Amino acid sequence: MKHAYIFPGQGSQFPGMGKELYENNTLAREYFEQANEILGFRITDIMFNGTEADLKQTKVTQPAVFLHSVILFETTPDLKPDMVAGHSLGEFSSLVANRVLSFQDGLKLVAKRAAAMQRACEINPSTMAAVLGLDDAKVEEICKEFTTEVVVPANYNCPGQLVISGSIEGINQACIRMKEAGAKRALVLPVGGAFHSPLMEPAKEELQDAIAATHFYNPTCPVYQNVDAQPYIDPNIIKQNLINQLTAPVRWTQTVQHMVANGATHFTEIGPGAVLQGLVKKISKESETKGIN
Incomplete structure (x- = not known):
């Protein structure tokens, strides 16, 4: 123990x-x-x-x-x-x-x-979003779709709860994609920037x-x-x-x-x-x- x-x-x-x-x-x-x-x-x-x-x-x-x-x-x-x-x-x-x-x-x-x-x-206005109810691998896959905006996994909190981080435009677009892929929620967080990115x-x-x-x-x-x-x-x-x-x-x-x-x-x-x-x-x-x- x-x-x-x-x-x-x-x-x-x-x-x-x-x-x-x-x-x-x-x-x-x-x-x-x-x-x-x-x-x-x-x-x-x-x-x-x-x-x-x-x-x-x-x-x-x-x-x-x-x-x-x-x-x-x-x-x-x-x-x-x-x-x-x-x-x-x-x-x-x-x-x-x-x-x-x-x-x-x-x-x-x-x-x-x-x-x-x-x-x-x-220097870089940016944000984060919580993605709920989606497999980690699927979240990672969607993040990789973004090549002109920064969108990356930031916090692997627990199964089915992953926070993503990146540019404001990138995160807004990613939230739409996450919901389309079946996420229960994809919610932009009230934070000052893209931590862990x-x-x-x-x-x-x-x-x-x-x-x-x-x-x-x-x-x-x-x-x-x-x-x-x-x-x-x-x-x-x-x-x-x-x-x-x-x-x-x-x-x-x-x-x-x-x-x-x-x-x-x-x-x-x-x-x-x-x-x-x-x-x-x-x-x-x-x-x-x-x-x-």
Whole structure:
């Protein structure tokens, strides 16, 4: 019996997130105040008292979700993961949990990632869409039909749920094609850009230098990384996979399948929301899931 700890990504945020933790835990308060100092603005004010719109700014969302997850992990006693993984942004949280990154370095990289992604979105206006009820292979086949517009698979969330990413025109056309092919729904998402697509190349180049300059330690357990869903313990390979993650799809379905194949029976989601618990249940019905949020 092995215990996997999983960490959510952008989209799990909610107004008031982390407030109770800040008010009731001295160590958590120290982490939050340290984060305010590192970021150069009081992110706690936005997390605790901001609106949904305030929290949707990429420069706020990504550090907020990271902080909520990591501070929960650090202040909950007796958490000993046998393996970790995170969905997109959540991979950074998972790397703090398995001690590859320090809290401070993890937060600095997430802040740089958020700013770089925001700039990439401004350079290339773009979007994403959720495709429901269509086989992954069929979605991939339709994406390949687009040669003059960028349309690629971005998030393999669970069987029958795949998010595509690309240019605004390409995604609009692809949604029509997906529905024609039998998708139950093909819905454009309210996101700032085409995450996990070639349109994030400017952000990848920007983040590459920051990751290269950051010290990655030897982990306490394997991290299953988004780019290929495989477990890694070599800090240099983990670094490269983290860089490639920005323009590559998140292979979450395959990640959970590989964790289960390697002995994971219990999955604990740490951070805001319960999205990943739901996805795990759709991928592996036998697995036990719970959340710390």
